[in-house]
Amino acid sequence: xSDLQAKDLHTGYGRVEIVSGVxxxxxxxxxxxxxxxxxxxxxxxxxxxxxAQPTWRGDxxxxxxxxxxxxxxxxxxxxxxxxxxxGSVFADLSVDENLRIGGHTIRDRTQLRQRVAEIYDRFPALxxxxxxxGSDLSGGQQMLVSVGQLxxxxxxxxLLDEPSAGLAPSVVKEVFQMLRExxxxxxxxxxxxxxxxxxxxxxxxxxxxxxxxLVYHAPRADIPDLKTLMKVYMQV
Numbered sequence: 001x002s003d004l005q006a007k008d009l010h011t012g013y014g015r016v017e018i019v020s021g022v023x024x025x026x027x028x029x030x031x032x033x034x035x036x037x038x039x040x041x042x043x044x045x046x047x048x049x050x051x052a053q054p055t056w057r058g059d060x061x062x063x064x065x066x067x068x069x070x071x072x073x074x075x076x077x078x079x080x081x082x083x084x085x086x087g088s089v090f091a092d093l094s095v096d097e098n099l100r101i102g103g104h105t106i107r108d109r110t111q112l113r114q115r116v117a118e119i120y121d122r123f124p125a126l127x128x129x130x131x132x133x134g135s136d137l138s139g140g141q142q143m144l145v146s147v148g149q150l151x152x153x154x155x156x157x158x159l160l161d162e163p164s165a166g167l168a169p170s171v172v173k174e175v176f177q178m179l180r181e182x183x184x185x186x187x188x189x190x191x192x193x194x195x196x197x198x199x200x201x202x203x204x205x206x207x208x209x210x211x212x213x214l215v216y217h218a219p220r221a222d223i224p225d226l227k228t229l230m231k232v233y234m235q236v
Contacts, residue, residue, distance in 0.1 A: 009058035028188040036209035042192040050082040081155035087146030091135035102149025119148040140171035
């Protein structure tokens with residue numbers, strides 16, 4: 001079953017097409033990973049699904065409804081939240097202020113406070129740092145804040161662009177464990193990632209893009225180990 005789809009999607013910048021006819025499907029309670037070499041159009045595809053990049057041709061479908069012409073704000077309200085590469089922490093703002101920015105679509109102040117409290121319950125380490133500025137946080141703490149920002153709107157789908165980029169190995173393991181827990185809680189995760197080894201441990205569906213085109217797709221169950229996937233990866 002697919003809850004979020006890109007269908008024959010084409011997009012790019014200026015007159016240059018970066019993504020050419022790519023179709024992918026993602027489901028709630030699953031992690032869908034997009035792999036590929038640098039410059040293959042992975043981030044551009046994710047932006048198009050998020051609404052940050054216009055879809056030239058093709059469609060983006062969420063729960064059987066086309067959202068290709070919806071602005072990002074409406075997609076957030078509909079349950080799709082996006083984290084860009086490097087996260088979205090404001091360095092000069094406190095953790096508390098950063099989380100509130102993540103809930104900027106929540107108009108009810110009581111509900112906003114409740115959502116912040118829920119994030120602190122989920123990530124106790126952030127509660128201890130609630131007054132610390134973003135610039136004073138470690139890489140792992142900043143990633144928690146970025147994910148916390150996404151969860152402020154209680155989204156159904158999280159679109160993540162290389163969540164492990166630039167993090168220490170020990171922190172990477174924590175991030176992927178957190179993503180596993182979100183998956184088990186029923187969230188759908190569509191993720192661009194270069195860390196194939198760790199991503200494979202939580203993935204349910206695998207897609208590989210090369211030069212803007214989809215060259216490989218398989219359920220994780222059909223890939224017995226990392227060696228098999230890397231063999232495919234190196235041949236495409």
